[in-house]
Amino acid sequence: MKKLLCAAGTVAALWGLPAEAHADCGGGLAYNRLGEAAVFQNVSPRQGMNCASARYVVNKWLMRAYRRQYSNRIPVRFYDGYVTWHCYKLSRLRWRCNEFTSYTAFEFTAYRI
Numbered sequence: 001m002k003k004l005l006c007a008a009g010t011v012a013a014l015w016g017l018p019a020e021a022h023a024d025c026g027g028g029l030a031y032n033r034l035g036e037a038a039v040f041q042n043v044s045p046r047q048g049m050n051c052a053s054a055r056y057v058v059n060k061w062l063m064r065a066y067r068r069q070y071s072n073r074i075p076v077r078f079y080d081g082y083v084t085w086h087c088y089k090l091s092r093l094r095w096r097c098n099e100f101t102s103y104t105a106f107e108f109t110a111y112r113i
Contacts, residue, residue: 025043025044025054025055026058027042032067032069033069034070037112037113039110040062048105049105062075076088085099093111
């Protein structure tokens with residue numbers, strides 16, 4: 001059994017398949033103060049983040065920033081208690097958020113319902 005697992009790991013390494021290269025780390029649904037919904041999904045870590053960290057920032061802080069506003073726009077700047085995140089659009093639905101103190105980043109898809 002150990003040989004089989006080692007062989008599978010070697011094949012994955014040879015193909016260049018990192019564990020969470022394009023992992024979907026979750027997301028969710030949030031409502032602003034006017035009851036307008038936004039969907040956050042396809043969260044993916046970039047630049048030194050892992051899946052759990054990206055999911056935490058989106059679920060705990062980004063969606064919270066959306067809930068606290070009357071606007072139905074995706075927040076482009078929010079503070080997570082330690083650092084400020086700066087977000088911008090990559091495409092019509094795809095967003096990227098950067099944090100410039102630790103040089104970490106994540107991407108996600110967001111749209112309003």
